[in-house]
Amino acid sequence: MTDDLTISGGGSSLVATDTVFAEMATMRRLQGDAEAWQSRLAGVRGLGVGAAPGWQPDGLGACVFTAERAVDQIIEHSREVADRLGEAAERYGRLEDGLQASLRGTGAWLGHALGTLAPLLLRSLAVPAVMVAGSSLLANAALGRSPSPLPPLVADALRDNPRRLSNPAVVALVRTLASSADDAALGALGVPYPVAALLGDDGVGALGAPSSALAVLIAARTAGLLRETPVRVHQVSPPGAGRGPTGSGVSVGRQPGPATSTGPGGRTAAGGMLPASPPAGVAALAERIPSLTDDGGQVRVERYGDPEHPSWLVYIGGTVEWSPLASDEPWDMASNVAAVAEQEAGSYRAVQQALHAAGVRPGDPLVPIGHSQGGLIAAQLAASADWNTVGLVTFGAPAGQVVVPAELPAIAVEHAEDIVPALGGTSAEGDGRLYVRREVFAGAAATADGALPAHQLVEYRGTAELIDESPDPRLRDFRARLHDLVGDGEGQTGVWRADRVG
Amino acid sequence: MTLTGLGLFPDEDAGPGPADLARLRQQRSLLTGLRDEVEAAGRRVATQEADGTWRSAAQRAYGRRLTELAGELQGVWRAVDDALSAADAAIDAVKAEL
Numbered sequence: 001m002t003d004d005l006t007i008s009g010g011g012s013s014l015v016a017t018d019t020v021f022a023e024m025a026t027m028r029r030l031q032g033d034a035e036a037w038q039s040r041l042a043g044v045r046g047l048g049v050g051a052a053p054g055w056q057p058d059g060l061g062a063c064v065f066t067a068e069r070a071v072d073q074i075i076e077h078s079r080e081v082a083d084r085l086g087e088a089a090e091r092y093g094r095l096e097d098g099l100q101a102s103l104r105g106t107g108a109w110l111g112h113a114l115g116t117l118a119p120l121l122l123r124s125l126a127v128p129a130v131m132v133a134g135s136s137l138l139a140n141a142a143l144g145r146s147p148s149p150l151p152p153l154v155a156d157a158l159r160d161n162p163r164r165l166s167n168p169a170v171v172a173l174v175r176t177l178a179s180s181a182d183d184a185a186l187g188a189l190g191v192p193y194p195v196a197a198l199l200g201d202d203g204v205g206a207l208g209a210p211s212s213a214l215a216v217l218i219a220a221r222t223a224g225l226l227r228e229t230p231v232r233v234h235q236v237s238p239p240g241a242g243r244g245p246t247g248s249g250v251s252v253g254r255q256p257g258p259a260t261s262t263g264p265g266g267r268t269a270a271g272g273m274l275p276a277s278p279p280a281g282v283a284a285l286a287e288r289i290p291s292l293t294d295d296g297g298q299v300r301v302e303r304y305g306d307p308e309h310p311s312w313l314v315y316i317g318g319t320v321e322w323s324p325l326a327s328d329e330p331w332d333m334a335s336n337v338a339a340v341a342e343q344e345a346g347s348y349r350a351v352q353q354a355l356h357a358a359g360v361r362p363g364d365p366l367v368p369i370g371h372s373q374g375g376l377i378a379a380q381l382a383a384s385a386d387w388n389t390v391g392l393v394t395f396g397a398p399a400g401q402v403v404v405p406a407e408l409p410a411i412a413v414e415h416a417e418d419i420v421p422a423l424g425g426t427s428a429e430g431d432g433r434l435y436v437r438r439e440v441f442a443g444a445a446a447t448a449d450g451a452l453p454a455h456q457l458v459e460y461r462g463t464a465e466l467i468d469e470s471p472d473p474r475l476r477d478f479r480a481r482l483h484d485l486v487g488d489g490e491g492q493t494g495v496w497r498a499d500r501v502g
Numbered sequence: 503m504t505l506t507g508l509g510l511f512p513d514e515d516a517g518p519g520p521a522d523l524a525r526l527r528q529q530r531s532l533l534t535g536l537r538d539e540v541e542a543a544g545r546r547v548a549t550q551e552a553d554g555t556w557r558s559a560a561q562r563a564y565g566r567r568l569t570e571l572a573g574e575l576q577g578v579w580r581a582v583d584d585a586l587s588a589a590d591a592a593i594d595a596v597k598a599e600l
Contacts, residue, residue, distance in 0.1 A: 026547070026550060030543055040536050044532050047525050049529075060529070060585055060588040062588075063588045070578040074574055074575060077574065
């Protein structure tokens with residue numbers, strides 16, 4: 001496990017660890033300070049220090065002259081160090097950009113070639129694949145396992161070796177494939193490669209992960225899977241109530257009820273909001289992302305500021321149900337695919353309903369925070385003109401291709417071994433988000449359970465703590481903006497649960 | 503300390519006056535603030551020097567560069583402190599002549 005954070009984006013082409021950015025900022029500050037000192041010394045000289053500095057070594061004029069030369073050195077040397085750090089970060093950024101462009105190009109070409117060969121491949125592989133899937137379903141049933149088209153040996157290997165899916169190289173490959181599936185479809189349709197490339201991510205950007213996901217969605221719905229339904233939300237009493245300000249930052253003063261009421265100023269506000277202390281940093285934001293098991297709902301809404309000028313934070317949890325079959329859970333695979341396809345997912349509609357129920361008005365400042373699918377929904381809220389989003393924080397979200405306003409203060413936290421953000425494809429053109437990446441295991445054994453240990457919220461909470469400790473000036477600036485938004489006064493919090501209906 | 507002939511005062515023949523004392527005091531004030539700022543900057547750079555997160559050869563070279571900068575900041579501090587002493591001496595001398 002490494003504590004190094006690699007930072008990129010945020011409107012800059014530089015890529016480096018947060019320590020390097022902090023050093024660079026310190027050197028630029030020193031350079032600026034020294035330039036100000038030079039002006040101050042010029043002010044002292046301007047008041048009169050004598051005509052010639054050389055003949056009175058301990059005189060004021062000579063001493064000021066010596067100080068000016070010493071400050072000159074500081075200006076020159078601090079600028080030189082900052083420039084060199086910047087050049088190193090620029091080289092790293094160019095290398096990463098070049099690598100990503102190369103992967104995208106190769107992936108697009110390979111996807112197109114596979115698509116072109118699809119009819120032949122299907123003819124030669126379809127029968128063996130169907131036989132493997134059919135025999136796997138029978139074998140899994142005979143062994144009393146859950147139905148799966150994967151042979152038991154493969155399923156066991158993936159379960160016992162979760163790191164295979166957590167290998168950074170695999171993650172990079174998946175990111176490329178997610179962006180290349182549309183190229184394969186165009187190849188299968190007989191569209192020439194130059195035209196397909198023109199339409200793709202490196203061309204006009206008309207196609208990419210969203211169009212790939214849309215194709216998957218259409219195919220799945222034809223087969224009766226990933227069906228969308230209406231959703232409804234209701235406010236719940238969180239079982240986590242009572243953890244108090246030292247835990248989640250949420251304390252309980254009274255039990256909430258499900259009804260809504262009219263708040264100050266005649267506005268509608270949720271009736272059962274509980275007292276909450278303002279989040280002090282990114283770790284507190286990650287800590288408050290709800291889960292069904294701990295909090296009883298998928299969405300937490302917090303209000304800060306005075307009743308007439310409230311600011312809001314909405315925390316959105318990750319996927320709850322991984323089956324492609326219909327259930328009453330909106331945080332499911334149907335929402336996952338619909339959200340990547342930029343269709344209105346059930347979970348997205350549920351969050352909008354929860355915001356309305358909590359009393360958020362379209363012009364109120366809002367910061368969405370989310371993990372996994374919740375991060376994707378958070379990014380889509382930020383991309384939507386329906387809300388006045390003033391910040392965004394996502395953890396392990398497949399939201400790279402969601403186009404959020406470039407000037408929005410936004411942090412996207414991703415682990416190098418987490419395959420889920422890669423499923424969202426490569427970053428959208430003009431993306432202004434600040435990407436904070438960490439190799440969470442870095443050769444060590446995974447500490448979290450499950451098939452995707454690097455994707456677990458508990459691991460992202462650890463990274464969020466490092467973000468709060470980071471000296472990087474842009475991360476510090478984000479924490480300062482968060483403080484400006486929520487202030488120091490007590491706020492209110494409520495948790496909403498959503499269900500599919502119909 | 504002899505003040506005449508140094509070009510410190512507009513009218514050397516008339517000797518120093520209250521305006522000269524005020525100007526020296528203003529210079530002293532500017533230099534005091536400057537010395538404090540240099541000291542604070544030196545502390546910031548010294549804190550970074552002690553940070554042990556740098557490991558490679560390039561990072562060690564960066565550490566050496568920081569050490570050099572810290573030394574140069576000490577040089578600035580000494581020069582400003584000397585200027586302050588000179589201003590103090592000039593103030594004392596002017597007071598003696600008034």
